[in-house]
Amino acid sequence: MSEDRLSRIENKLDDLQKAVVSLARVEERLVTVFNRQTNIEQKVEHMDEQISKLSDKISRAFVERIFWVVFAAAVAVITNYTGV
Numbered sequence: 001m002s003e004d005r006l007s008r009i010e011n012k013l014d015d016l017q018k019a020v021v022s023l024a025r026v027e028e029r030l031v032t033v034f035n036r037q038t039n040i041e042q043k044v045e046h047m048d049e050q051i052s053k054l055s056d057k058i059s060r061a062f063v064e065r066i067f068w069v070v071f072a073a074a075v076a077v078i079t080n081y082t083g084v
Helices: 003-082
Strands: none
Touching: none
16 A cells, blocks of 8 residues: 555544544533433423412412402392391
């Protein structure tokens, strides 16, 4: 083999080595991104659960307030008509 041919093979091997290192870096970044995405998804699910719980509490409180308003109005009407 000629010296020129060996030099070209070495250059190609160097380029392949750089490509492999670059691919490894990209893979590490992808793993990091996927881990962050999983973490964010877990946080969003937790926040969704909390919002659901708060929504249920607010609904119950609203229904309770409506009941007391209707009750107070009924008492006012009854006392107005009975003259008490």
